[in-house]
Amino acid sequence: MTEYVSTTPGLFPLPDWAKDDLSDLKGHQKHDLISGDESGEIAATYEDARKEVVEGQQDADLDRTVEGQLRWDDMLAHPLAVHDAVETRGIVRYYDNNNFYREPVVTDDLDFSGDVATELETAAELADGDDLQAVLPGPYSLADLATDEHYGDEAAFLDAIADFLEAEASAFPEHETLFLLEPSLVEHAPEDGVDERASQAIDRVAGAVDADVVVQPYWGALEEKVYAHLLDADIDAVGFDFVANREDNLYNIQEYDTTDDISLGLVDGQNTLVEDPEAIRERVDWIYDQLPVSAFETVYLTTNTETFYLPYAKFEEKLAALAEAAELAEVKAA
Amino acid sequence: MSPDTPVNENKDQFRPDDHDTDHFLLTTVVGSYPKPKWLNRAKELYQDDDHEFDAEDWQEAKDDAARLITAEHERAGLDAVVDGEMRRNEMVEFFAHRIEGYEFNGPVKVWGHNYFDKPSVVSEVEYDDSWLVDEYEFTAAASDRPVKVPITGPYTLANWSFNEAYDDDEELAYDLADLVNEEIEKLVEAGARYIQIDEPALATTPDDHAIVGEALERIVADIPEEVRIGLHVCYGDYSRIYPEILEFPVDEFDLELANGDYEQLDVFKDPAFTKDLALGVTDAHVAEVESVEQIEENIKKGLEVVPPEQLVVSPDCGVKLLPREVAYGKMANMVEAARNVEAALDAGELDIERGAPTPADD
Numbered sequence: 110m111t112e113y114v115s116t117t118p119g120l121f122p123l124p125d126w127a128k129d130d131l132s133d134l135k136g137h138q139k140h141d142l143i144s145g146d147e148s149g150e151i152a153a154t155y156e157d158a159r160k161e162v163v164e165g166q167q168d169a170d171l172d173r174t175v176e177g178q179l180r181w182d183d184m185l186a187h188p189l190a191v192h193d194a195v196e197t198r199g200i201v202r203y204y205d206n207n208n209f210y211r212e213p214v215v216t217d218d219l220d221f222s223g224d225v226a227t228e229l230e231t232a233a234e235l236a237d238g239d240d241l242q243a244v245l246p247g248p249y250s251l252a253d254l255a256t257d258e259h260y261g262d263e264a265a266f267l268d269a270i271a272d273f274l275e276a277e278a279s280a281f282p283e284h285e286t287l288f289l290l291e292p293s294l295v296e297h298a299p300e301d302g303v304d305e306r307a308s309q310a311i312d313r314v315a316g317a318v319d320a321d322v323v324v325q326p327y328w329g330a331l332e333e334k335v336y337a338h339l340l341d342a343d344i345d346a347v348g349f350d351f352v353a354n355r356e357d358n359l360y361n362i363q364e365y366d367t368t369d370d371i372s373l374g375l376v377d378g379q380n381t382l383v384e385d386p387e388a389i390r391e392r393v394d395w396i397y398d399q400l401p402v403s404a405f406e407t408v409y410l411t412t413n414t415e416t417f418y419l420p421y422a423k424f425e426e427k428l429a430a431l432a433e434a435a436e437l438a439e440v441k442a443a
Numbered sequence: 444m445s446p447d448t449p450v451n452e453n454k455d456q457f458r459p460d461d462h463d464t465d466h467f468l469l470t471t472v473v474g475s476y477p478k479p480k481w482l483n484r485a486k487e488l489y490q491d492d493d494h495e496f497d498a499e500d501w502q503e504a505k506d507d508a509a510r511l512i513t514a515e516h517e518r519a520g521l522d523a524v525v526d527g528e529m530r531r532n533e534m535v536e537f538f539a540h541r542i543e544g545y546e547f548n549g550p551v552k553v554w555g556h557n558y559f560d561k562p563s564v565v566s567e568v569e570y571d572d573s574w575l576v577d578e579y580e581f582t583a584a585a586s587d588r589p590v591k592v593p594i595t596g597p598y599t600l601a602n603w604s605f606n607e608a609y610d611d612d613e614e615l616a617y618d619l620a621d622l623v624n625e626e627i628e629k630l631v632e633a634g635a636r637y638i639q640i641d642e643p644a645l646a647t648t649p650d651d652h653a654i655v656g657e658a659l660e661r662i663v664a665d666i667p668e669e670v671r672i673g674l675h676v677c678y679g680d681y682s683r684i685y686p687e688i689l690e691f692p693v694d695e696f697d698l699e700l701a702n703g704d705y706e707q708l709d710v711f712k713d714p715a716f717t718k719d720l721a722l723g724v725t726d727a728h729v730a731e732v733e734s735v736e737q738i739e740e741n742i743k744k745g746l747e748v749v750p751p752e753q754l755v756v757s758p759d760c761g762v763k764l765l766p767r768e769v770a771y772g773k774m775a776n777m778v779e780a781a782r783n784v785e786a787a788l789d790a791g792e793l794d795i796e797r798g799a800p801t802p803a804d805d
Contacts, residue, residue, distance in 0.1 A: 420548035420561070421549055
């Protein structure tokens with residue numbers, strides 16, 4: 110029987126009070142962004158905010174709880190932005206969005222940091238036994254978002270990023286699922302040869318944890334070859350952004366099949382229109398009808414992208430819609 | 444003016460009667476300007492329910508600020524002035540509050556702890572009350588100089604909103620363009636002759652230039668020829684929108700080029716730039732006032748692209764994030780530099796080769 114799991118790719122918006130408090134405590138300029146060694150009131154504010162978003166997920170009855178990545182001022186570039194071997198330089202555009210992050214420039218060996226593991230430890234305490242989900246940028250996207258001034262060539266840099274993420278993930282506390290977010294696989298698709306290395310890099314990071322690993326590309330569908338290579342990695346599920354592109358995603362699955370589990374990005378992480386849970390469930394049915402696969406073991410229902418693009422209240426409504434849709438799907442399947 | 448100076452009627456309508464030189468490089472600003480600190484304090488008082496500072500006081504504060512900044516623009520010597528957008532909080536929010544069909548759901552992140560109240564379009568957009576006629580009339584009354592009116596363009600209004608109501612952003616942009624057209628008609632009726640459409644979102648998605656072009660066709664429908672329409676586009680990869688943008692129905696393109704050290708200047712040399720070029724000659728992102736000499740050099744860059752009669756001189760972008768004294772210094776030096784270049788042109792001292800770049804000799 111298929112298990113329907115409602116979840117998100119993390120990177121939540123801060124609750125509005127935390128936006129205000131942290132603006133006041135940290136400031137608005139480039140040098141005011143998170144350093145990784147914050148303490149005192151700033152750290153306490155993040156703790157309160159983290160507690161609120163963890164409880165929010167529990168209240169919504171989501172099947173996985175994420176830490177929320179509220180400290181990730183630089184979005185998916187965060188794990189590098191707080192690293193000692195990285196200089197943060199100018200403010201650069203985050204993919205095709207009206208969002209910006211500090212360009213992380215790697216200038217030395219990327220040794221172990223533990224920043225994300227520490228965050229996840231605190232979330233594990235708050236989750237209090239609920240199924241925890243870790244979130245990391247995929248190695249290809251993290252390398253794509255950064256600039257290398259140390260390793261020398263593209264292949265060596267991707268390797269170094271994969272090593273780094275592998276070590277970070279190895280330090281994670283026990284968790285049920287790991288989401289590796291890989292929007293760059295769509296937005297800046299790897300060329301011939303690089304696609305294979307990207308898949309190997311993902312495989313390495315995935316191998317670092319006991320959890321189920323979901324690789325979630327978004328803002329469209331993967332190019333055929335990139336998708337085919339991704340399936341060679343030892344991962345449990347590939348995610349599909351059905352909000353941005355139905356046709357090419359379906360084509361990929363029809364042509365190349367997919368993993369035993371699947372992650373369906375059916376709720377728009379970048380629009381305030383809140384989907385009706387029943388409509389989400391119908392979209393699941395619709396996708397099933399198009400696929401050669403008879404059943405998946407696990408179907409993750411999620412937003413297609415991170416959710417920090419949304420106003421907080423709409424974000425909460427989206428979580429509730431996802432949880433209810435998974436429940437409806439489960440009932441129908443049973 | 445000597446009889447052999449080429450004429451650009453649309454631009455020359457802004458030439459001051461007492462302009463000293465034959466050549467005229469229209470000097471202006473993109474729009475926004477640093478708000479006086481007391482205006483921000485007044486806003487806090489107005490938002491504080493426990494305080495007596497009421498709507499009338501707040502209106503008066505905004506009027507005072509608009510008068511002050513308009514006068515500051517005059518003092519800097521600008522030929523066409525703006526009130527520095529003292530009444531506007533943010534370039535999308537301000538308009539969304541005035542258009543039927545928008546709703547606000549709270550702040551969203553732009554970067555770090557910088558947020559904006561990104562609005563949602565929840566039903567068909569409709570024109571209600573005028574957006575800018577009061578602002579224009581106030582500024583026009585406060586100044587003897589021509590007043591430029593910046594308006595956030597429909598493509599940016601569509602792109603920087605959540606779209607809940609339209610099948611796609613293109614359809615929404617066209618509907619918004621019709622509303623902008625309605626507003627410009629009212630502004631023209633009130634006496635406005637210089638309108639600037641701001642489309643910063645085009646820098647993010649240059650492939651959508653055709654949508655911006657179609658939206659502009661709607662914007663200028665039935666607007667009299669003599670009304671000057673400019674388009675401001677912020678820093679981006681200009682090679683992806685040029686020369687296509689020459690087809691747009693506008694008189695002037697206002698471009699950010701100082702920030703990139705004119706690296707992209709050659710893009711505009713071939714094919715020839717057939718519209719007026721409002722060239723960014725001071726960097727809006729650097730809190731240091733460029734010298735008059737430096738700005739003169741920057742203005743001369745513009746003359747590599749267009750002849751003097753097609754050149755307008757302006758900062759790269761809105762200067763609202765600069766300290767106010769820096770913003771003023773940039774404006775004043777910019778005007779002085781423009782006047783110096785005009786005099787040099789009159790004297791025949793400038794020999795600048797214009798047009799397609801020729802391969803280097805070495």
